[in-house]
Amino acid sequence: MTDFRPLAEGTATAQQAIAPGLHFIATPIGAARDITLRALDLLAGADVLAAEDTRSLRHLMEIHGIALSKRPLVAYHDHNEAEALPRLIRALEEGKSVVYASEAGTPLVSDPGFGLARAVIAAGLPLFAAPGPSAALCALTLSGLPSDRFLFAGFPPSTRTARQSFLAGLAAAEATVILYESPKRVRETLGDLAQSFGGSRRMALCRELTKRFEEVRRGTVEEVLDALGPTDPKGEIVLVIDRASPVTHTAESVQAALDAALQTMSVKDAAAAVAAATGLPRRQVYQMALARGA
Numbered sequence: 001m002t003d004f005r006p007l008a009e010g011t012a013t014a015q016q017a018i019a020p021g022l023h024f025i026a027t028p029i030g031a032a033r034d035i036t037l038r039a040l041d042l043l044a045g046a047d048v049l050a051a052e053d054t055r056s057l058r059h060l061m062e063i064h065g066i067a068l069s070k071r072p073l074v075a076y077h078d079h080n081e082a083e084a085l086p087r088l089i090r091a092l093e094e095g096k097s098v099v100y101a102s103e104a105g106t107p108l109v110s111d112p113g114f115g116l117a118r119a120v121i122a123a124g125l126p127l128f129a130a131p132g133p134s135a136a137l138c139a140l141t142l143s144g145l146p147s148d149r150f151l152f153a154g155f156p157p158s159t160r161t162a163r164q165s166f167l168a169g170l171a172a173a174e175a176t177v178i179l180y181e182s183p184k185r186v187r188e189t190l191g192d193l194a195q196s197f198g199g200s201r202r203m204a205l206c207r208e209l210t211k212r213f214e215e216v217r218r219g220t221v222e223e224v225l226d227a228l229g230p231t232d233p234k235g236e237i238v239l240v241i242d243r244a245s246p247v248t249h250t251a252e253s254v255q256a257a258l259d260a261a262l263q264t265m266s267v268k269d270a271a272a273a274v275a276a277a278t279g280l281p282r283r284q285v286y287q288m289a290l291a292r293g294a
């Protein structure tokens, strides 16, 4: 059973002191109520707030009735790391609690935060994460594709040649592949996917998750591409693509496996071993083994 940490006594959303250190929080990817209670506590109680987009964070705080008051709200994104990072590290060295939110979803997942995490760890300062929404996991959950092993590969490169070799490198992955893509490029990327992964590979196109026009299209790469029609779709998109099918076995490859097994095993055991290895019905393999042994 999960070892849940209880709320502070007598409070609905624990207004407890926030531990000094950097706290990454996840924010909604659409529906504002997808913020967690813990993220709200952190936003309400931290000494310093930092965000990829300070306006988005202020808006989210307004929705949830959290005042900024006199606390600093620092912008930290890919283009101002040189100035913002030392400022945040200084605050942490002074023993302050700092909360960081990227524009939407989980920081570091195709979003800023990695440089900050690395600097905090290198300085031996405390680092925490309050988990929550991420479009990648939301899409995987809805895709109907195997979720036992998945490979999140972020945004494919925007230039065609780089994208094609990026996708070719993923095509044989033994995992469900998750990609983020801009609506303007999604048709091109689906076309490239049809080439590298094959048009018959199963996939899901997940659009506007948790928002009003949420949509999930499931089918083969070709079917999803056809269904898009001539106009670019609107909104935010995650592509989830099935792994390559297991190797298909030919009559020759099964015979060869049987021949090898029959060298050391009885017909019955050889058939059982080859059936297990290939996934073919045991009875069918047994008939082949009998014919081979005759």
Ligand code: SAM
Pocket: 029, 030, 102, 104, 105, 106, 107, 108, 109, 110, 111, 133, 134, 135, 136, 179, 180, 181, 182, 206, 207, 208, 209, 210, 211, 236, 237, 238
């Ligand atoms: N950090 C975010 C996360 O945890 O999902 C991702 C940020 S990345 C800059 C933005 C991309 O995430 C979008 O271009 C889209 O591919 C995907 N995304 C974000 N929100 C989404 C949503 N509501 N529906 C579908 N895709 C979404």
